[in-house]
Amino acid sequence: MKRFAFIGVLLFGAVLLYSSFSFPPLGDPHAPANRHVSDDYIRDGMKETAVPNLVTAVLADYRGYDTMFEATVILAAGIACFFLLRRYRRKPAQHRLYRHIDTGVILIIEQGGKEPVDSKEFERIDYHWVPFDLVVNKAAGLMVPFLQLFALYVIFHGHHSPGGGFQGGVIFGATVILLAISRDLRSTTRLFPERTSAFLSSAGLFIYAGTGFACLLLGSNLLDYSALARLLAVDPVMARSHGILLVEIGVGMAVSAIMIWIYYNLASAGRYDEGL
Amino acid sequence: MDAPVLADMLDFVIAKYNYWGIAALMMIGLYAMIAKNNLVKKIIGMNIFQTAIILFFISIATKWDATIPIIIHGHGAHAHSIHAADYMNPLPHVLMLTAIVVSVATLGVALALAVGIFQRYETLEEDNILEQLKADESNLR
Structure with missing residues (x-):
């Protein structure tokens, strides 16, 4: 089996190597991938959406459908x-x-013994005992607020610098996962319960789709943010920029909540009791 | 070998080395998916394969002497004209941004399935799982 796999993979590699000779050279501005629609995005993107970061503009405006269903895919994965x-x-x-x-x-309480639940003096620790580490605990606790602020910066500054909903959302989710790793799952689920993550993930997608349907209700196409100009009292180009911001906020909420939710389920094998 | 031939070869390597690296990564990922016995190793192979595809898209977006696709001097840009050759292609970046998130989502679902399989069979080795499945089948008959 392994030998067949090896031969098959070598054949696959040979085909790839052979086809690489007819590919355009690296960094060629006239390669087919770098022409047609991409040139239009670069030339007119700023004029049409007032967003200097073209990746954000293409992600949330020109390819808004794609991104909406991408967010749906990750919600489906979380569920x-x-x-x-x-x-x-x-x-x-x-x-x-x-x-x-x-x-x-450390107290070991056998099955049926009285447990010091809700005690101020005792805290429950995981079955796979890990030593209490003050430095890890406090360092993670100190870092988390700054990391979350940075995550919000990445989401809200996505119009002007590399960033956006997906990246900022993942950073925000990572901060909660950092807490769960450095402390334990129970204290983290008290701070950020499962219900919150489920609610935020669907609310984020609702904001995205709701922005799209608001455009539809205002008499334009789905996800054509220029229709929001009347609501926001700005010109249609700025309305696109604000519409992109709304959508990015929705994506950020959904992505961060789903990352945390997937982590909770995987780390504790679905029991939310003891985990990493 | 005289110098012009060597320079030509070097140019050729510089023009194509990204494809070769990506092909190597793809081969590693594909081999792990087919030949490895452990399910987690298969999942890691799948992720390596996805990473290779992401790198492929990102590498075809590059242009020599171009910068990242963020218009310089943002809102004052109407004064000067924007040349497409000065900025990298934003489209593959967008496609891969969403592809990364989807790869994380598929990784999550794959790991969840692996956890479920481990709870049921108490092993992640494929041949052990297949043996247990066969034993279950013959018990049913």
């Missing part, structure tokens, strides 16, 4: 992870570990 893994029934635990916060003494 698929949820349905594949989420289990509401608790596995009966053999024993649970509690740490006395002041002294660091």
